[in-house]
Amino acid sequence: MTQGLRRIGGCGLGIVLAIILIISLVAWSLSFLDKPSPFRQLSPVPEDLPPVGGAEVPNIDVEAPGRTADKLTWWSDQLADATSIPAQALRAYGNAELIARQSWPNCNLRWNTLAGIGWVETRHGTYNGNIFHRSSLDENGHPEPPIVGIPLDGTNNTTHVPDSDGGVFDGDTEFDRAVGPMQFIPSSWEHFGRDANGDGVADPNQIDDAALGAAALLCFGDRDLSTPEGWRSAILNYNQSEDYLRKVAAAANSYAIEQPATS
Incomplete structure (x- = not known):
């Protein structure tokens, strides 16, 4: 017994x-999600503001029909492993830089600034708030499952933002919610939304469109992002937080030296 x-x-x-x-x-x-391999020796990250420019984006015809970002596949394949940025997101950022160069020539926006924002906002379309069921970009550049924030109803330290899109983008007919890889709220998307993948629809849930919409927001007001003042103003216009600005700068500088962002 x-x-x-x-x-x-x-x-x-x-x-x-x-x-x-x-x-x-x-x-x-x-603990290793979103972190580089523990076996990789990372270099010190520059503290430049604005961040150091990333690898040059090759010139492509961004006015061609269809999804022009796909023309950057060979470029993104070279950088994806080094930076840990999904290749599809990299192409979207590079495509947006080239379009911005034509549309807002005084802006001097670089792709790694967009990548810094994409990292902080959603880990390039992969973080949706659920660490056990993360999103990934499908073949058309949409996060699956979709990335939708909490309702902006004035609680939980949010601003009160009544619904502006009839729930078309965020599924909420009472309040706006941040959506997609770059976390646009529909009321902001109404002003800055752009079609970058050639399907005739400006969709904040699609990575190419979202990256170009972010470029439009950053370059708004004829900003020059090659200056410290212009870059700071642009990022704080995206999110009015000094901590946010520091994180975007750190990520952008990490990508400039072709290594993953870590914070």
């Missing part, structure tokens, strides 16, 4: 230890 009880107790302890081990392994695995 005593032996039987001891066996049962031992088995119970084994199960508990196994559960603890599994939880520890899951926590350890999650």
